Amino acid sequence: MTLQSDRAGQADHHGQADQAGQAGQAGQAEQTGQAEQREQQGQGEPVTQRDPADGVDRIAALVRDADPGAGWAVGGADGPDAVVEAGERDAVTYVGGLAGVLVVWPVIGMLVDAGELALHTPLTAYGAGDGLPAGATAHQLLTHGSGVSPALTGLAERLCGSPLAGFAADRIWGPLGMTRTGFAADGTLRAPAADLGRFLSHLLAPAGGPVSRAWTEQSLRIRTGELLPARGLLWHPGAHGSWSHGDGPALWISPRGQRWAALLPTTPSPPLRTAFREAVFA
Numbered sequence: 001m002t003l004q005s006d007r008a009g010q011a012d013h014h015g016q017a018d019q020a021g022q023a024g025q026a027g028q029a030e031q032t033g034q035a036e037q038r039e040q041q042g043q044g045e046p047v048t049q050r051d052p053a054d055g056v057d058r059i060a061a062l063v064r065d066a067d068p069g070a071g072w073a074v075g076g077a078d079g080p081d082a083v084v085e086a087g088e089r090d091a092v093t094y095v096g097g098l099a100g101v102l103v104v105w106p107v108i109g110m111l112v113d114a115g116e117l118a119l120h121t122p123l124t125a126y127g128a129g130d131g132l133p134a135g136a137t138a139h140q141l142l143t144h145g146s147g148v149s150p151a152l153t154g155l156a157e158r159l160c161g162s163p164l165a166g167f168a169a170d171r172i173w174g175p176l177g178m179t180r181t182g183f184a185a186d187g188t189l190r191a192p193a194a195d196l197g198r199f200l201s202h203l204l205a206p207a208g209g210p211v212s213r214a215w216t217e218q219s220l221r222i223r224t225g226e227l228l229p230a231r232g233l234l235w236h237p238g239a240h241g242s243w244s245h246g247d248g249p250a251l252w253i254s255p256r257g258q259r260w261a262a263l264l265p266t267t268p269s270p271p272l273r274t275a276f277r278e279a280v281f282a
Contacts, residue, residue: 056082059279063263066272071264073197074280077204080197086264092180092190093264095249099189100148102181102199103168105234107156108138109215110171116159128155142233143223172210176202193262200253200260220255240281247273254281 056074060082063070071086071093086093095102111117119139123129129136132151141152153164160167165183173181176198181191206213219233220243229236235243241256248268252261261280265272 055279059276060084062275062279063272066275067265067267067269069266070272071193071262072276073193073262075197075201075260076258077201079201080194083194083197085193086266092192093249094188095191095196095264096189097246097248098191098196098251100234101245101251102172102189102191103164104148104153104156105142105219106172106211106215107160107164107167108142108152109211109219111156111159112218113212113215117155123151123155126155126159128158139223139233142219143231145229145231148234175210193264196251196262196264197260200251200262203253204255204258204260216255220253238277240277242277242281244277252277252280257281 059072059074063072063084069087071084071091073080073083075081085091108117112119117126117138119142120137122135122137123132124134129151132149136151138152138155141149157164157167169182173179173195176195178191178195178198181189181195183189202209203211203216206216219235221232222230222237223233224231231237232243235245235253238244238252240254242252242254242259244250244252248265250263250273254260259281261276263273263276
């Protein structure tokens with residue numbers, strides 16, 4: 001049974017994923033050779049902490065000093081070591097800049113795994129790609145640095161037979177327990193830090209879930225050859241074996257280190273982003 005037939009007749013009440021998927025997705029690759037800023041040491045009160053040796057106190061102090069209203073989470077394959085929601089405890093934060101990896105990327109992976117999409121086949125073979133150069137492929141769109149293309153969203157929706165918002169809710173977020181992630185009435189994608197942790201934990205330990213280990217492994221490797229900046233499939237390589245997505249709200253994952261992190265700042269801050277990554281992965 002194809003994904004399209006599996007989704008036949010499903011109503012979409014969440015809105016279009018492509019509108020939110022384009023917002024805030026600069027996705028610039030972090031260069032490992034650059035000098036990195038290292039922030040202050042400190043002590044803080046543990047927050048949803050399971051292992052104090054993982055440096056949770058130091059991360060908490062760093063984020064609190066730089067952006068007291070920011071949300072964040074860190075952890076590994078077995079779940080979070082700490083979760084701090086943005087602003088208030090039950091906050092559900094705007095994460096439109098993460099729609100690429102929370103919506104489009106996992107759905108494309110399911111299509112690839114099911115044999116319904118070949119990354120290097122021209123989009124015209126699937127009745128998609130209008131307005132793109134002849135021969136454009138899904139692989140090219142996934143490695144492009146300007147964010148998720150509407151053509152990629154349209155391709156995924158055509159093959160799924162459903163708008164991606166509803167498909168992701170039923171087939172990605174629901175099975176992972178991301179019950180508070182979704183598109184608001186105004187079309188913006190929102191999620192709490194705890195749900196982002198569930199998603200990232202799954203990527204390190206798929207165990208038959210919606211995002212396969214094979215798709216994650218394909219995506220978290222250099223797919224651009226000698227071209228710079230280097231890119232994977234919607235993920236960008238960084239220091240300490242980490243891969244990232246997003247410049248405002250941001251996600252990191254390191255299969256080599258079996259660690260992940262999520263940062264939901266009140267205002268995008270490259271210094272905080274770098275210092276946070278260093279505190280988690282260095």
